[in-house]
């Protein structure tokens with residue numbers, strides 16, 4: 436666990452930053468200039484905040500020099516040593532840090548680097564170079580991994596190539612990973628925890644699913660992005676190939692895809708893809724109608740309880756009035772489309 440609480444004054448901006456990052460990926464998200472890099476620099480020991488404390492697994496980092504903090508870094512550009520092979524790059528941290536380099540085989544296997552060990556960075560793709568950079572950071576025996584826009588320099592194809600490796604890293608290690616990003620798709624797919632920053636302050640820090648289902652916060656991610664992430668489990672395949680999946684509020688049909696029974700999925704349901712009806716609808720082309728209860732409403736966004744999970748629907752003030760929508764009432768959520776994220 437990383438626990439950050441510090442204040443700092445620059446001539447143009449006062450920072451007051453406080454959040455915790457548990458194991459898994461914590462995304463630091465906010466507009467340009469809100470203080471993300473400054474926060475990372477304070478954690479790394481590259482700047483000294485006016486006041487505050489930074490604790491990593493209960494260890495106070497505040498007085499430690501950067502090299503003693505046990506933080507592994509991955510930047511936008513891989514920053515590998517060009518004259519060294521991949522193996523030598525990966526072995527590099529073990530030259531100067533005791534305890535580093537221990538899990539060489541496990542980490543190279545986890546990141547799929549085995550067949551690249553003899554190559555030099557110039558002969559790797561951008562995605563492969565980033566994987567080596569991640570491996571090198573992990574082999575420095577870190578207690579925290581900081582990734583500052585690690586995919587920003589990659590094209591879309593390379594981004595989707597490296598994403599599953601990042602998911603594996605998130606799921607296979609118990610490390611807290613601080614992930615700075617502007618990109619909503621990356622945050623949605625990777626983050627467990629979301630820290631929203633604005634003008635030098637943390638406005639919210641919460642599990643990603645809570646932020647996405649909160650009508651007060653969801654708009655901060657962008658007007659078209661409001662919508663929840665819910666979990667589901669594959670229970671069967673229909674004769675036409677469509678997948679039946681169980682959610683907290685009942686079964687849902689998903690587009691055909693190869694999916695074994697029992698597989699866990701994460702479903703992204705955008706607020707503007709959900710229609711609400713007070714009556715059970717009939718004669719609709721939409722396949723998925725879920726029983727829900729309204730829990731909160733704010734500015735055209737309605738939060739719905741689906742069993743013990745929450746989702747969002749977007750409604751116009753006119754429809755909200757016509758249907759007399761208010762917290763506490765039961766209704767039916769007609770879900771026009773669902774996207775499935777790997778889990």
Ligand SMILES: Nc1ncnc2c1ncn2[C@@H]1O[C@H](COP(=O)(O)OP(=O)(O)OP(=O)(O)O)[C@@H](O)[C@H]1O
Nearest residue numbers: 445446447448465466467468469470471472473474
């Ligand atoms: N060394 C400095 N001296 C004075 N002001 C600074 C200094 N470093 C940062 N700032 C101020 O702090 C603000 C936040 O900078 P920071 O780089 O942390 O933002 P950011 O959220 O990482 O932005 P971006 O997403 O564009 O990288 C800057 O706009 C600037 O006003």
